[in-house]
Amino acid sequence: MKRSERLHALSETLRRNGTRGTSADRLAREFGVSVRTVKRDLASLANSGAPVWSRPGPGGGYGLAAAATLPPVSLSPAQAVAMLAAVSAAPDAPYADHAAAGVRKILDVLDPDTRARADELAARVWVNAPAPTSRAIRSALEEAMSEQRVVRLRYTSGDGVTTTRDVEPVMFASTNGQWYLVGWCRLRTAIRWFAVTRVERASVTQSPCTGHTIHEVGEPPANATSVRA
Incomplete structure (x- = not known):
């Protein structure tokens, strides 16, 4: 750990x-x-x-x-199940484990009646989510992003070429159901998108990022939004 x-x-x-x-x-x-x-x-x-x-x-x-403890939370059973469904359906999302832990904390402080109704409703919602990528890889990418440190990737591109490169993480992005690490690639000296499923190995280095920002990624698509509340 x-x-x-x-x-x-x-x-x-x-x-x-x-x-x-x-x-x-x-x-x-x-x-x-x-x-x-x-x-x-x-x-x-x-x-x-x-x-x-x-x-x-x-x-x-x-x-x-x-x-430091959570106060009583007022949620409807449907709202509680919505959070459970969202977390269960996206096991490959960045910080998914932390999201699941957060949902469990919220459920722990629901009143017993709401919790029981949420449990009954949750049994009626099934999810067949794809298996997530390696926990070790996701942990390294998440840590590098949170701490803004360079991450060393062993990466195989879509045409089958495998390289090892140092990347300064800038953002995570999801499109068409695929998660990407977007960052400044020191090998190519440019912003690059790396499909998380193609990362074969990832390790966080001690090198800090040099300040590349999301503005260097370019304009997002018209239908793209951040997860900022």
Whole structure:
């Protein structure tokens, strides 16, 4: 598990434990790391603004302040199922795992009656989604985009030519059901579109991106929209 993913999972564990809190030893065992690593991760969460609290002494531990938990959410069963269907139908979308985790958090705080009605309605919606690409590849692309670092790709083009190239990620784009990583290709010194399904290997480097923006990609099609709320 990458450190960024562990930090997210750690905050989720603290949230689920509520006011009870949990010990650093227990967290270390759960995530398979040392107590020292857990304490360093907790400090990073606190420094990033997460309301982490600690209670010293026997029976003490760590937790998240109540403000970090979700308040009651008012959704109709149809709205809840709509989110479930959208996430289930797009397992290859960027950050799909995070979306699924977010939906689960929302469902967890629905009132019992709404949750039961949503469960009944969800059983009437079936999805036969294509198998997603490698989790390791998607994680690398997502991390490179979020952290704005260069990603090294082993990529096979549509005509069967395989190359290894360093790419500065600029955006993700979906068209005709296909997801693409759009970025500045250092091999071609130009903006290029890379079909995610053709990426055979991806690794995030330590090199930061140099500031290429979505404006260099060009004008989007008239029917294209961002996912910005």
